[in-house]
Each structure stands twice: as structure tokens, then as C-alpha cells.
Amino acid sequence: MAEIFWLASYPKSGNTWLRILLANVRAGGEADIDALPQYGLSGAFSRVVFDQYCGFKSSNLPVAAYENLRPQIFRVLAAHVPIPLVLKVHDAWRFTPKGEPLFPPDITTGAIYIVRNVLDVVPSAADHWNVDCAEAVRRLCDPDFALMADPNALAPGLRQVPGRWSDHAASWVERSGLRLLVVRYEDLIADAAHVLADVLAFLGWSANGETIARAVEVAGFARLQQRERDLGFCERPSQARSLFFRRGRIGSWREELPPDLVRRLIDVHGSAMARFGYLDGGGNPI
Structure with a gap:
């Protein structure tokens, strides 16, 4: 049975970048970013994977029915895949409609939670979803916010429920009970090689310093943008206003978010922002 690690994050928080770094380590060089699943780095919400291991199409099922089946699909996947899996997750850690953990602890080796300053998440997500920043803020403050939830559109992924940004973080960090490594996006930007080495140690993957340095070099943001x-990039949605690899900067919110939206985010998420080092002792953004 394959090991499963969940690579969990709110959307636009660095999940794909970290998967590319891990794929580069597995490839021993520059991996094909359009083929991350071949390195065991696919999405836990993939409709194709669900349909393959379920035996019938998820599009024929109501949401509650396929959500109740998802834990068992993960178990079947773990039983049939020969390499350890690191599966991308945007769902909050939560229970299925019938009360089972969506991400079964019996097949889980650990979880990596990537957190990014919500102030920087908003403008990146707004471009990704093709909405204005006010709408992105509304979504990040909505406890019921879901992705790929339009009943009239067949999305490539199953419905995911991130919910509110701060609730999402708390669900994985405080309530999941899983063996957990927390990675700040800002630390990954500042010293990718160091953070990647910590992630590899958590995963139990061996890689020397040269392999890690090469993995980071070929995943430079300017290189990915070019x-x-x-x-193109297969994970970029057709409606996105900008590149998937948009800016990769810390603090770009200062140029993109008006003061009223900054205040709204701090009012709703201030406690979590302080916990992860995004506010100073006076409650001001860092």
C-alpha cells in the first residue's frame, strides 16, 4: 500500500510551486510541470482519478453521494499505486456527509499545510478566478465558500470546500489530528532550498544538497513564467486574467488592496494572521 501525504493549502498559496519542487527532486532535474501526476503529485479532487477508481462517473452522482465515496476511493488509490503519493488538497479538513473524515487517517502518513498571508492571497485569487478583489475578499470570508460548485458546469475537479481562510488553516493545524508540517509561503520564497530540505525530511525522501539546489534553480519563478x-500550463483556468505563476512576491497586496478590504480581512482573520506572523503586536500588517 502506498503512503499518502496530503499537501493542503488555501488556493493561491504555493501548493503547485511546492509540487513542482518535489517533482524536480523526483526527476533529478527539471520535471514536466504539465505531468505532475506521473511523479505521484496529483490533485486529491481529480474527477478523472475518482471515476477511474470508482468504476462509474461522478457526474452521475449527487454531491453528497460522491463525497461519501471519496475516502474509500483514496483507500483504493493507496492500495494500487506503487509510489508514495503527495496529493494536492484545497478542501478544509472536514467530514463527509455521513460523518467519516474526508481524508482517512488510516491511510495517511502525514500532511503538509502551506499557509500564505491572506492579504497576498486575495489579489492572486482575484486574478485566478477573474473577479475583483472585493469579491475575492467576500469568498475568503465565507464559511461555505466552495470551488467547482456550479451544478450546471462539469468541472475537471470534484467540488471542494475551502470555506473561510482562517477556518481552513485551523481545520488542518488544530483539528485534523494528523502528523503535520506547517510551511509558510513567505519562508519558501525567502529560502526555498532550506524549506524544501525540511519538507523532504518530513516525507522521508532522500536527496543531497546538489539535487535540492538544482530542483530550486529550475523552479525559479521567472523561469516558470517564461x-x-x-x-501554457495545464492547471491555469481558462478564465484567469493573468499567468498562473503571477508574481510570486511577498507584500504585493500593498499595491493592490484598498484600505477598507485590508481592514475587513484583519477583522475577520486577525487571530490567525497573528498566529502565523502576518500581524505585529499592535494588530498591524507586517
Whole structure:
């Protein structure tokens, strides 16, 4: 049975970038970013994977029915895949409608939770979803916010429920009970090699310093942006206003968010922002 690690994050928090770094380690060089599943780095919400291991199409099921089946699909997947899996997750850690953990602890080796300053998440998510920043803020403050939830559209992924940004973080960090490594996006930006080494140690993967350095070098943000301009990127939604690899900067919110939206986010998420080092002792953004 394969090990399963959950790579959990709120959308636009660095999940894909970390998967690319891990794929580069597995490839021993520059991995194909359009083929991350071949390195055991697919999405836990993939409709194709669900349909393959379920034996019939999820599109024929109501949401509650396929959500109740998802834990068992993960168990079947773990039983049939020969390499350890690191599965991308945007869902909050939660229970299925019938009360079972959506991410079964009996097949879980651990979880990595990537957190990014909510002030920087908003403008990135707004471009990704093709909405304005006010609408993105509304979504990040909505406890029922869900992705791929339009009943009239067949999305490539199953419905996911991130909910509110701060609730999402608390669900994984405080309530999951899983063996957990927390990674701040800002630390990954500041010293990718160091953070990647910590992630590899948590996963139990062996890699020398040269392999780690090469993995980081070929996943530089400017390089990924140029690759996306030249060849596209399969995970970029068609409605996105900008590149998937948009800016990769810390603090760009200062140029993009008006004061009233900053205040709204701090009012709703201030406690979690302080916990992860995004507010100073006076409650001001860092």
C-alpha cells in the first residue's frame, strides 16, 4: 500500500510551486510541470482519478453521494499505486456527509499545510478566478465558500470546500489530528532550498544538497513564467486574467488592496494572521 501525504493549502498559496519542487527532486532535474501526476503529485479532487477508481462517473452522482465515496476511493488509490503519493488538497479538513473524515487517517502518513498571508492571497485569487478583489475578499470570508460548485458546469475537479481562510488553516493545524508540517509561503520564497530540505525530511525522501539546489534553480519563478508564456500550463483556468505563476512576491497586496478590504480581512482573520506572523503586536500588517 502506498503512503499518502496530503499537501493542503488555501488556493493561491504555493501548493503547485511546492509540487513542482518535489517533482524536480523526483526527476533529478527539471520535471514536466504539465505531468505532475506521473511523479505521484496529483490533485486529491481529480474527477478523472475518482471515476477511474470508482468504476462509474461522478457526474452521475449527487454531491453528497460522491463525497461519501471519496475516502474509500483514496483507500483504493493507496492500495494500487506503487509510489508514495503527495496529493494536492484545497478542501478544509472536514467530514463527509455521513460523518467519516474526508481524508482517512488510516491511510495517511502525514500532511503538509502551506499557509500564505491572506492579504497576498486575495489579489492572486482575484486574478485566478477573474473577479475583483472585493469579491475575492467576500469568498475568503465565507464559511461555505466552495470551488467547482456550479451544478450546471462539469468541472475537471470534484467540488471542494475551502470555506473561510482562517477556518481552513485551523481545520488542518488544530483539528485534523494528523502528523503535520506547517510551511509558510513567505519562508519558501525567502529560502526555498532550506524549506524544501525540511519538507523532504518530513516525507522521508532522500536527496543531497546538489539535487535540492538544482530542483530550486529550475523552479525559479521567472523561469516558470517564461515556460507558461511559451507553452501554457495545464492547471491555469481558462478564465484567469493573468499567468498562473503571477508574481510570486511577498507584500504585493500593498499595491493592490484598498484600505477598507485590508481592514475587513484583519477583522475577520486577525487571530490567525497573528498566529502565523502576518500581524505585529499592535494588530498591524507586517
